[in-house]
Amino acid sequence: MMVPLRAAAPSPEVQDQATVAGKGLELAFEGVTKAFGDVGVLKGLDLVIPAGQFVAVVGRSGGGKTTLMRLIAGLDGPTGGAIRIDGTARRGLQPDVRLLFQDARLLPWQRVLSNVGIARDPGWKARAQALLAEVGLAERAGDWPYVLSGGQKQRVALARALVTEPGILLLDEPFGALDALTRADMHRLLTRVWRQHGFTAILITHDVAEAVALADRVLVLRDGRVAEDITVDIPRSARATGAPRLAELERRILSAV
Amino acid sequence: MTRATALRRGLVPWLLPIALLAVWQVAAKAGWLSARVLPAPSDIAVAFWTTLRDGSLPHHVGISAERAVLGLIIGGGLGFALGLINGALPIAEDILDSSLQMLRNVPHLAIIPMVILWFGIGEEAKVFLVAVGVLFPMYLNTFHGIRSVDRGLVEMGRVYGLGPVALYLRVILPGALPAILVGLRYALGIMWLTLIVAETISASSGIGYMTMNAREFLQTDMVLLGIIVYALLGKLADIASRWLERRALDWNPSFHTGLEAA
Numbered sequence: 001m002m003v004p005l006r007a008a009a010p011s012p013e014v015q016d017q018a019t020v021a022g023k024g025l026e027l028a029f030e031g032v033t034k035a036f037g038d039v040g041v042l043k044g045l046d047l048v049i050p051a052g053q054f055v056a057v058v059g060r061s062g063g064g065k066t067t068l069m070r071l072i073a074g075l076d077g078p079t080g081g082a083i084r085i086d087g088t089a090r091r092g093l094q095p096d097v098r099l100l101f102q103d104a105r106l107l108p109w110q111r112v113l114s115n116v117g118i119a120r121d122p123g124w125k126a127r128a129q130a131l132l133a134e135v136g137l138a139e140r141a142g143d144w145p146y147v148l149s150g151g152q153k154q155r156v157a158l159a160r161a162l163v164t165e166p167g168i169l170l171l172d173e174p175f176g177a178l179d180a181l182t183r184a185d186m187h188r189l190l191t192r193v194w195r196q197h198g199f200t201a202i203l204i205t206h207d208v209a210e211a212v213a214l215a216d217r218v219l220v221l222r223d224g225r226v227a228e229d230i231t232v233d234i235p236r237s238a239r240a241t242g243a244p245r246l247a248e249l250e251r252r253i254l255s256a257v
Numbered sequence: 258m259t260r261a262t263a264l265r266r267g268l269v270p271w272l273l274p275i276a277l278l279a280v281w282q283v284a285a286k287a288g289w290l291s292a293r294v295l296p297a298p299s300d301i302a303v304a305f306w307t308t309l310r311d312g313s314l315p316h317h318v319g320i321s322a323e324r325a326v327l328g329l330i331i332g333g334g335l336g337f338a339l340g341l342i343n344g345a346l347p348i349a350e351d352i353l354d355s356s357l358q359m360l361r362n363v364p365h366l367a368i369i370p371m372v373i374l375w376f377g378i379g380e381e382a383k384v385f386l387v388a389v390g391v392l393f394p395m396y397l398n399t400f401h402g403i404r405s406v407d408r409g410l411v412e413m414g415r416v417y418g419l420g421p422v423a424l425y426l427r428v429i430l431p432g433a434l435p436a437i438l439v440g441l442r443y444a445l446g447i448m449w450l451t452l453i454v455a456e457t458i459s460a461s462s463g464i465g466y467m468t469m470n471a472r473e474f475l476q477t478d479m480v481l482l483g484i485i486v487y488a489l490l491g492k493l494a495d496i497a498s499r500w501l502e503r504r505a506l507d508w509n510p511s512f513h514t515g516l517e518a519a
Contacts, residue, residue: 073416095418105413109431109508118427119418146510160417 024052024200025096025167027072031081033224034067041067043224045081051167054194054201056211059221060257065204068221069172072202073099085168098166100174104153106145106160113141116160124163131159134196135189151182155189162197169194171203175210187214191236208253212246213239220256228256296478301485304478313467318486321456321463324380325448325490328387333444336392337437340399344433345425357396365389366454378459383452390451391444398440402433435509438502445494453487 027049034042041064049055059065070076071083074093082089085096106115116131117124132138135155145153154174161169171190175183191214194201205211211218212232220228230253234245278298284290285297292300308314339357343350365386376382406429414428456465464483471479 075412075416093415093418097416099413099416101409101413103409105409107410107428107431109434110427118414120423144508144510146508164418 023165023167023198025086026051026084027168027200027202028084028087029081030084032071032078032083033080034064034071034076035079041224042071042078045224045226047219047226049200049202051086051200052198054203054214054216056203056205056215056218057221058205058208058211058218058253058257061206063221064224065221066172069099069170069202069204072168072170073097094168095164096167097170098161098164098168099170099172100154100157100161102173102176104145104150104157106153106156108145110145111141112137112143112145112148112156115145115156116163118160119164121164127163128159131163132156134162134193135159149182151178151186154178154186158189158193162193162199165197166199168200168202171201171205173205176206183210190214208250208257211253212249218249218253220253222257228253293475293477296481300478301481304476304482308479308482314482314486317462317464317467318490321452321465322490324383324456324463325387325452328384328452329391329444329448331384332388332391333395333441335388336395336397336440336444337399339392340396340403340437340440343396344400344403345429354400357393361393361397365451369455369458373459378461382459383455383463386455387448387451390447394443394447395437395440398436398443399433402436402440403429405436406432434505435502438498438505441501442495442498445498446491449487449491449494 029045029047032042032045033040045068057065057068067076071078074090074097077091084090085094106112107118110118113125113128113132117128121127129138129141132141135158137152137155137159140148140152140156145156148156157174175186178186187210190201201215203211203214208218212234215232218228218230218232219226220230222228230249232249234243234249239246281290281295282298285292285295285300290297305314339353343354343357368389369386372382372385376385410428410432411424414424419427452463453465456463457469460466460469464486468480468483471477471483
């Protein structure tokens with residue numbers, strides 16, 4: 001087995017890492033390309049994301065962000081190269097990868113609890129109820145999805161994604177449609193569950209401020225390649241206060257996009 | 258809203274029909290309307306009562322209902338199954354859909370002469386006609402319903418580990434259900450219409466036979482009674498399907514408000 005090259009060595013912030021170790025899975029790309037007909041969307045991606053890291057991917061629309069996400073989720077296969085999860089090359093849908101969509105995609109004909117326990121694994125009811133409590137919606141278990149607000153729907157979707165304890169959680173601009181206050185709530189919630197569950201998180205966003213607020217590392221995707229690989233070396237506790245270093249990072253990312 | 262206004266609101270829609278009935282009754286009894294043209298409402302009530310007491314009305318209604326339900330189960334079930342198969346398997350759609358679309362354009366009542374040649378005037382002929390009539394609305398709406406299920410939800414189901422069977426039962430079928438129930442309501446309407454025609458043309462029992470037989474003897478009160486019974490049965494089927502929709506589509510907010518307003 002070939003050892004993948006590290007495109008960038010992330011500097012781990014020990015005090016800031018996930019507290020539950022060992023649940024996240026390492027994700028590696030080896031010369032991954034994806035083309036639709038003659039149009040190359042991803043043109044050779046070599047990248048290692050260590051287990052438990054929180055990575056944000058930013059870039060213009062059409063830059064291959066969503067394609068990248070679909071490849072990791074196994075919804076599409078790469079044209080060339082390999083995607084390794086935990087060291088082994090994978091193809092097809094992965095049981096240890098979950099995806100949080102832009103729209104919550106709850107089943108309207110199932111109540112909240114049944115939506116969270118969608119796979120109906122043994123003991124799903126207790127698990128689903130526990131996860132709902134974790135996202136602060138324990139008392140909405142018996143409701144139909146249509147009575148929930150946009151933010152509540154995304155929280156239910158987050159609980160659904162976590163119910164199987166995935167090693168990798170993909171987030172495809174899940175907060176884009178939310179208002180600023182709800183979005184800030186969701187950021188706090190996501191950071192909390194990421195620390196508790198220890199999954200590897202990959203957030204796709206067009207919002208640079210969101211990327212530097214949440215992630216350990218920001219990848220700028222441009223013309224199907226990683227144009228910039230930036231480590232956010234600011235403790236999370238200091239990010240909310242708007243440290244000057246934060247603004248500098250944002251400027252650097254924006255100029256790279 | 259006070260109780261008095263609620264009562265008035267409840268009563269107002271009935272004023273016109275009651276007034277019309279009263280005028281009709283007076284006109285018939287005073288001899289302005291010949292009983293051959295239109296019998297008095299009271300005569301129809303009497304006809305209803307006597308046929309109910311001698312058991313002939315329940316007998317005919319029972320036979321008609323049996324034909325209707327049997328035809329609905331056979332034709333509706335077949336249409337539903339074809340819709341499911343063609344909605345799920347593109348190969349099945351390629352083979353079957355265009356043929357079904359061609360057959361759909363044949364007015365099913367136009368094949369009555371052939372049906373009589375094939376089945377005579379027995380039960381099979383009536384059940385067959387009803388089955389053919391309800392097959393297409395069930396097929397089209399089931400097919401359309403399955404095809405218009407939100408692709409995003411199907412993709413979500415796949416990412417979240419649902420196998421083909423679970424995906425079908427928990428995502429695709431519930432997503433198609435509103436359209437399927439619309440098909441059922443259409444089918445119920447066509448079911449009665451077909452049965453009326455079939456029973457009027459060739460039958461020795463059923464409501465259609467009852468009215469045609471009464472026509473031979475100029476019993477206009479019996480003819481009108483038959484028409485009213487058909488109307489009531491149609492209304493009953495509609496209420497049943499609405500109840501089913503309300504039960505099955507509890508999750509659908511647009512449906513909720515629609516029903517509450519209706």
